């Protein structure tokens with residue numbers, strides 16, 4: 670889960686219509702779901718970290734910039750109007766979510782091995798909150814080929830594309846091809862999958878961090894080789910838990 674820096678509220682007061690914050694959010698942190706990392710061409714929406722309605726709703730935070738991220742239909746609908754204990758989940762605007770989870774070639778997102786028992790619980794809470802712990806929903810077409818229509822299958826697909834890109838880079842180790850890889854990553858989304866596949870290539874990792882606008886650069890060391898955890902505080906409540 671890509672750690673992001675939303676920055677200060679672009680206006681002096683809360684948003685009277687939260688939807689008006691959408692262009693600025695996309696401009697600041699890119700057209701990606703803040704939770705599943707997919708690039709969403711349409712129907713990406715302003716996501717309220719604390720739900721705006723329902724029994725757990727916080728109408729006082731409905732127009733509050735600090736309560737906004739971007740969410741896809743799947744993550745949004747799984748999260749729904751659940752109460753969010755910010756102190757017990759990892760959030761990409763205040764924690765180093767890059768240090769919290771591992772991504773695998775099977776499309777799984779799992780807690781990082783290095784987490785302590787408290788952090789492990791928070792990591793599981795987070796995955797459950799938005800359904801990133803859901804299993805693959807196998808869908809085959811009429812020819813028996815896997816169709817990547819759910820988030821797990823789409824992560825598997827992105828992983829394969831990233832691995833093929835890494836293999837091609839070994840054959841063609843040029844700056845122009847590195848830039849092409851970054852453009853492909855921006856087109857697909859799944860920042861962390863690309864970062865994972867290029868774990869041993871700090872040059873590409875640095876390009877990825879720079880290209881995905883709004884990535885919290887203080888979550889990575891100067892060589893882009895490892896994550897900085899806990900994340901330096903950015904003043905948001907209950908942050909720096911990882």
Ligand SMILES: [Zn+2]
Nearest residue numbers: 702705741744
């Ligand atoms: Zn999502």
